[in-house]
Amino acid sequence: MLLENLLESIEKKAVSQVKDLRIKGIKYDSREVVQGDLFVAIKGFQTDGHQYIENALENGAVAVVLEDETYCTDRYPWILVSDSRLSLAQLSAAFFDYPSRKFTLIGVTGTNGKTTTTNLIARILEDAGYKVGLIGTIHNRIGSRILPGERTTPESLDLQKLFREMTEEGVTHVVMEVSSPALDLHRVTGSEFDLAVFTNLTQDHLDYHKSMEDYYQAKAKLFLGLDSPHNVKPGDKYAIVNTDDLWGKRLLKEIKVKTISYGIEQGAFFRADQIKITPIGVSFLVDDRMINLKLTGKFNVYNSLAALAAVHALGIPLEKGIASLEKVTGIPGRFQLVEGSGDITVIVDYAHTPDSLENILATAREFAQRRIITVFGCGGNRDRTKRPLMGKAAARYSDFCIITSDNPRNEEPEAIIEDILSGLKEISFENYRVVVDRRQAITEALNLAEKGDIVIIAGKGHETYQEIKGKKYPFDDKQVAEEILSSLRRRS
Template sequence: MTSPTDRIRPAVLVPRRVADLVARFDLTTAVPGPDAAAEVTAVASDNRAVAAGDLFVALPGARAHGAAFAADAVSRGAHAVLTDPAGADRLRDLTVPVLVTDDPRTLLGPVAAWVHGAPAERLTTFGITGTNGKTTTTYQLDHLLRSLGRRGGLVGTVETRSGDRVLPSRLTTPEASDLQAVLAAMCEDGVDSLSMEVSSHAIAMHRVDGVVYDVAGFTNLSQDHLDFHGDLPTYFAAKAELFTPARARRGVVVVDDAWGERMAAAATVSVETVRTTAPAPDSPAADWTVSEVVPHGTGSAFTLTRTDGLSLRTSTSLPGHFNVANAALAVVMVLASGVDPQDVVAALEAGDGLSARVPGRMEVVGPGGDGHPRVVVDFAHNTDALELALAALRPTTTGRLAVVFGATGDRDPGKRPAMGAAAVAGADVVVITDDDPHDEDAAAVRAAVRAGAEAARESAAAAGRTVTVTEVAPRGEAVRRAVLEAAGTDTVLVAGRGHETFQEVRGVDLELDDRVEARAALHARAERTPTA
């Protein structure tokens, strides 16, 4: 696991006077007041990540106020502290300047951007939001930009990449202070284009404040994260903020469903729309449409056509129609940034289409053949993603389609039965196991998923369709059993965790990588299979 001290920082830090910070952001000061000589060189909101010269931002939190950690931050070298009035009241004994604002959370990003010299303004920036597909679209964007000769930076769920430097990610979107430091480091590394996932949490919690994206993209919206947002309209509203002048200059929206159409209508920046499915009778025409989709190998070729007649044909190396939508979105976002269409066509040809391999996203860890099943690992961790992943694998599965999955503890319990029902609807063999239980009883989470699966299984049986439903824990054993029991013509989808390498159980991170478990099971299967 990464730690707060693993943050990327620029090598060259330019001092900023605290007095200028006070004046620029209209801050007040508490005892001892700003020293005229005081300077800061970076910003941190986690005391464990503070280095000499930092401004420590002490934020109010759900469990504790950041002011409780200010003394430790100063001992690590913080030159000043920014907090709210409640925090300032607790910091009368500090020997560094204490700066005060009513809501430091909303200033964290803009202050960090100012301290680091507005690095986002030196990059061409792409931000992708949506329930599913953010990671894949980000990788496809990065692949296309590099094919165009750009030096790419990437920020997302799997990793943060500054040119050729890679650091595993702790959050889909980093904290605002960390993000600005990463962008400054990218500028030092010669990065000129940024492809970035923008989660709804990040927007609601102001992690991307201080960045105005050149192009924002929207993939789709379905039930997820309602433990945080409460309901779908609030979840939608958080994502819709990305398509406002405060956060983006222009947008591209996939309008394959009503939520996409609603997003395009709600946007207050110029938006281009992309449609990859047949429109409803009352749907508005899209600016770009996808046609002539032809599956090949593990992916699909497709044609992308604009209303003025501009057309290009390319492909994605990932299976499923939803990955066609992700690829189309990536292409149109690059075009929307001002790149000449002929340059995009040439780059797609040179880069073999959208051929980026995305860790843990429809990742084939066992291709099948020679009496062994195909085994695929995917991050599908909600109902819609699970349905789409199974639908993508069904046409190329000659035997049974099996799925191993679970639901996350302490997260949106309402989706658990629906995930169980979706698994039964799409698979022939359903193995229910644990995802990340967190602090919740794992058996209770499995039971909620199984309730939905059993109800759907009974309905399937009444319709003459047989589906096997079992419950196996721990997760590693579930993966092993599914692979060992599969026939050579079967496909086994291991869903829910994708690239993740640790499972959180009651505050303890246990090593668990679905890809490693699947490969071990395939190896055990090969060893027990007699050779001719």
Template sequence: MIRTLAPFTATLEDTAQLIGASLHGDNVTFTGVTHVDSEVEAGDLFLAIPGARVHGATFVQAAVKRGAVAVLTDEAGLVHCSGIPALVVKDVRTAGALAASSLYKYPTRDLVSIGITGTNGKTTVSTLLYQIFEAVGRETGLIGTVETRIGAEVVKSSRTTPEATELQALAAVMRERHMRHLVMEVSSHALSLKRTKGSHFSIAAFTNLSQDHLDFHHDMDSYFAAKAQLFTSEYAEQGFINIDSPYGQRIVTEAAIPVTTVSRANKEATWHFTETHNVSRGIEFSIRGAGGILIESRTRLFGGYNLDNLLLAIAIAVECGIDPIELAAIIPTLSGAPGRLESVSLGQRYAALVDYAHSPDAVSNVLAAAREFTTGKIIAVLGCGGDRDSSKRPLMGSALVQGADIAIFTSDNPRSESPSEILSQMTASLTYNAPSQIIEDRSDAICAAVALASDGDTVLVLGKGHETGQEVAGVVTPFDDRIALAQAIEAKP
């Protein structure tokens, strides 16, 4: 975990009062907060969170050996805290997040912080905003699925939204390094698991909502409710909402903060497109925005859903004071996020792209985008991840068959599940004909797709995007769709 150079201190008594904890032991001073025992530094408060399988308090002694001076836990964890001061609460996640944000003096409030939520598009909108701010000379921090950036420094991301201890420390480092903006993805898991407690955003944005993560949220209402938390005064000053879905419209009516609407086609929205034209290598467009602003430009991004992403980023950028004329000149240089319709080009006479699409709606949208620029066949490779929402598997399989001319079903991080069982769930209710097929080995599936490609076709490899590993039976081996696709293209006679 990255730490600030400047020291921060807090006492257990003051923290207990802040979070409503009972103090067991001496009133010591701590200088950091972490929930990972291997990342403890001398002077830290160790956050012992009850887990699904193991209570974090079982690692207290390991944390003490590394220099932890106190523990924040619940009653169940207190039995592991003999000989070390402890703060005891009912909700360790919320209390830990508030303790971390307080220790670092609420760093998200000292930045122009922008939180992006939604099923699809979070990474692209965040990346576009980061590129815009950097283009006009505003130092910016980025936290998201693909990577974390502190200005030009790149830090590997372990999840879409970090745990609260890491998030607050990162924001504090960004403030220390004089970042002006923080742009970050805010996942529904993060909101449900209290990782964002203690954070506050100048702007919260909503892209869309479609079926995903129902293994965690159980139903769409719960999934929506998790996302909707961001649009309250606890978390944000104002919201920017895409209203091209019922869920976006619902947030507008229920949000407890002022909201600005964006839409691809609804002229009632504050920000909307007035014209779009597909041209060689992109789209030309005109946008109307707040106060009658007109922005005319072109983008290298393809597909209607990327117009949605771009529109949201443009609206937020203007709200943050970017001159529309300067913005129009920047837009053609924007490249989007790694692994999102990312091209693999080795001089072949057919398109080859990798995309992170891993929900039914995302698969449909990517295939529709490819149809816009494909003169031949669309050949698409797709799998579904193991130990994740199984209810979306037949929907993703159906989206693949409906949107592609040739559908190849394969593995995608089966984890602890049987790859063949996942593929059976994807395809059981489908009707498809050769050369569409099931090829369990992902590398073989990609090679098969490339072997079928002719001039003017498009090969799409979906699901993993930027990821660089394949997890099978708990073992992660190196696997990058972009590399596998390039190797298949090179090997084709």
């Protein structure tokens, strides 16, 4: 591709020596550069891509996009821009010929519920006969083909490449989780959405966003971009908004495209009534139609309403949406029952925010026969202010807590646990034990449990690793619980 043509997709401050240059690809990691690539130097949180320009050139880069003018030199062709991340997104979309224009793109954002909601929407669309691409926290998927994914929302270059692959395989609809850092860091810039879903906004990512207002503004970008002049896709754009959420109420007032509200409170267009929660599911009424889900919890009422509202905007009848939802038996790591737990109930959940932990524990409390024993920790190198709040949420609904490691990353697990304990101590909750080793913590919880008890293992859900000091070690909460339960059965 002629570089000059590609550069028409971005705003440039200055350009040097690019005339008649052709490129074969784009890279932002100098280690992946091959002969003929355009290298985009990004200033990251830990490393600065500008420091690796020489490596990229040695590996075959023919030109460099950069934002630090001290690296502008006559030794190589360069393009100076204001924001390399923004330019990477715009260049990637153009390089792959704007693939999101070739299918219906649905984005789901919010603190909690993104994974379940995207999976429910995908299931309804697939049952309606469409070929669906799914992008999210658990994995990426093209039809039934599972692809690995390292983060909730891929980097812009990787995302556009994945979109292109999806178009080549005949995908008609893509449903994706859109995280707030992804919106802030331009990972979805250049992606043209047809529909966006807002689930809720509660405390998380404040290590990154610094305030709830900043967090909200990042989320709002997805919705305010629906009618952007850069979104040239024909047809109506829709915003699906949970108006039981205070931030959702505000968002609804600020959106300029068509909207559909959902919730449990009066006034929502898609409203659930006569809700009944049991250990094995939840039933509720929508538009005089009863829904019987095999997913439980009030939070899954919201997730289901969001999915029904989204497909309604796409023209799928309510009856078909309900029929699909009633077939769904579970989402990995989302209030997932552990098999073989006998006369105790063991549940694994990804809950890693104060609100999500409170939601799953409140759900468990509704059908608990005896005690709730909660095993949880908090991630390292993330929002410290939510740790005492997690402790309070656990204490409020649990009879006993075992505080342990989550993904400590580069922090000391004991320091993270101290932050959690400050929340417990603030409300004088004393029914807890600290067990730093997560496997041992799960073992002790299952040993403590008696007939009728519920053991909640929270924080990691579907994850199959534990991240400690920069390394990922194999660890799967569900698998570990199953192994321990099996051992306990043999012993008895």
